[in-house]
Amino acid sequence: MADTQVPTPVEIGRANLFDIKVTWQDGHESIYPARHLRLNCPCAGCVDEVTGQRRMAAASVPEDVKPLGIQLVGRYAISIQWSDGHNTGIYAFEMLRKMCPCCRPQTSDNRPQ
Amino acid sequence: MSVTQEQVLKALAQVRDPDLDRDIVSLGFIKDLQIGDDEVSFSIQLTTPACPVRDQMKEQAAEAVRALPGVRRVNVTMTSQVRASVSQQAGSSLIPTIKNAIAIASGKGGVGKSTVSANLALALAATGAKVGIMDADVYGPSIPTILGTTEMPELTDEQRIIPVQRSGVAVVSMAFFMKPDEAVIWRGPMLHKTVQQFLGGVEWGQLDYLIVDLPPGTGDVQLSLCQSIPLAGAVIVSTPQDVALNVAQKAIVMFKKLNTPILGIIENMSEYVCPHCGAREEIFGSGGARQTAERLGIPFLGEIPLATAVRQTSDAGTPIVLSAPDSAAAKAFTTVAENLAAQVSIRAMQGEQVKVTF
Numbered sequence: 429m430a431d432t433q434v435p436t437p438v439e440i441g442r443a444n445l446f447d448i449k450v451t452w453q454d455g456h457e458s459i460y461p462a463r464h465l466r467l468n469c470p471c472a473g474c475v476d477e478v479t480g481q482r483r484m485a486a487a488s489v490p491e492d493v494k495p496l497g498i499q500l501v502g503r504y505a506i507s508i509q510w511s512d513g514h515n516t517g518i519y520a521f522e523m524l525r526k527m528c529p530c531c532r533p534q535t536s537d538n539r540p541q
Numbered sequence: 542m543s544v545t546q547e548q549v550l551k552a553l554a555q556v557r558d559p560d561l562d563r564d565i566v567s568l569g570f571i572k573d574l575q576i577g578d579d580e581v582s583f584s585i586q587l588t589t590p591a592c593p594v595r596d597q598m599k600e601q602a603a604e605a606v607r608a609l610p611g612v613r614r615v616n617v618t619m620t621s622q623v624r625a626s627v628s629q630q631a632g633s634s635l636i637p638t639i640k641n642a643i644a645i646a647s648g649k650g651g652v653g654k655s656t657v658s659a660n661l662a663l664a665l666a667a668t669g670a671k672v673g674i675m676d677a678d679v680y681g682p683s684i685p686t687i688l689g690t691t692e693m694p695e696l697t698d699e700q701r702i703i704p705v706q707r708s709g710v711a712v713v714s715m716a717f718f719m720k721p722d723e724a725v726i727w728r729g730p731m732l733h734k735t736v737q738q739f740l741g742g743v744e745w746g747q748l749d750y751l752i753v754d755l756p757p758g759t760g761d762v763q764l765s766l767c768q769s770i771p772l773a774g775a776v777i778v779s780t781p782q783d784v785a786l787n788v789a790q791k792a793i794v795m796f797k798k799l800n801t802p803i804l805g806i807i808e809n810m811s812e813y814v815c816p817h818c819g820a821r822e823e824i825f826g827s828g829g830a831r832q833t834a835e836r837l838g839i840p841f842l843g844e845i846p847l848a849t850a851v852r853q854t855s856d857a858g859t860p861i862v863l864s865a866p867d868s869a870a871a872k873a874f875t876t877v878a879e880n881l882a883a884q885v886s887i888r889a890m891q892g893e894q895v896k897v898t899f
Contacts, residue, residue: 434797434798434800437674437895438895439896439898440896440897441897441898442898448899492770499897500633500768502767502768502801503627503767503771503772503895504767504798504801504802504833505768517657
């Protein structure tokens, strides 16, 4: 029932120990590598809200960073508790769909698209 | 009696729920079907006690079964069990005992949102639903005034707030925690904390509906609410004026961005009917909200007439659905409440829930 414009998942779970799998209402499946998601954290501490510049260095995030927990935020996003202690990012479904790795090519420095 | 269960169910399958657009047998409404010597009895379990078509459905069901050969008497009992709009995933919800949280919003102030919230809550409770009202209008909390409650809430041993009860509605308001001459002059984080406190820090108990009266506009409180819990949906209150509707649309855009279903628009302060001469006056215009609803493809929940008595009873703390239930305004509130309950049921049946299996 699409009276909202936001792409909506049906299920969010693990693809494996590191990666997150989102199954969407339209049948599409997205797999997000853990570090890629962590480096694209949209919180104000990680990215400048005005300029869009990354505020944290990729080197500050461990190579083996992984998600420890996921919660729904209202009906439009998830928040992720990371193994490096970071947890302030709210990942909106709309943003997640745009970030789907199989739908858009990643740039080599993992900047958000 | 020679009639069989299958025959009765087949007859009942002719009765449809117009809102859910399916027959009442496939919807699972028929319970406790018993065929005795003298009478066929069953109950119809609706998805809300405020179902707008409950009387018609009861009559249609009774007629359908009475028409069967050999049936002498039919006894139909109407019951209800409200379905939750979003799955309350254990351990992760601030309000696990609340089935449907409904935000009442407006684009601008002065459209009568709090009066509408209070009367809707009372109208829903009058049908037998378990209802709470959370007055999240921290800047101008008027729900206790409108409901006429002067009690203060108590705390449990664990410092959780026990809502004040008024005519079957559990009430929590910012006004309980402020003196009349105090103002709330806060920035975002305090507002966010308050919203979370009024959700997770209150002993709401089992509720079918929590009405959340929001401040006007599209700000921190609205965002915090939409982030803290999965809402069943939002209702927009507007006057018929174009100006009010244009601003109301902003609230609609906000909720759509936050993936919150729009349960409908209510046109408040609709036509004024003079109690002396019966002359009708469209002081704020008329019909605008219905047209906007149609244009945007969202449900129109109804019109509430502009009547002095509505304002007077709000000021006096004796809301019109309680103090003058036969008045046109009170009946309008009841109709709107039923339409709202129907919309909540429709969404709950569609069962769009995101499962987190992490």
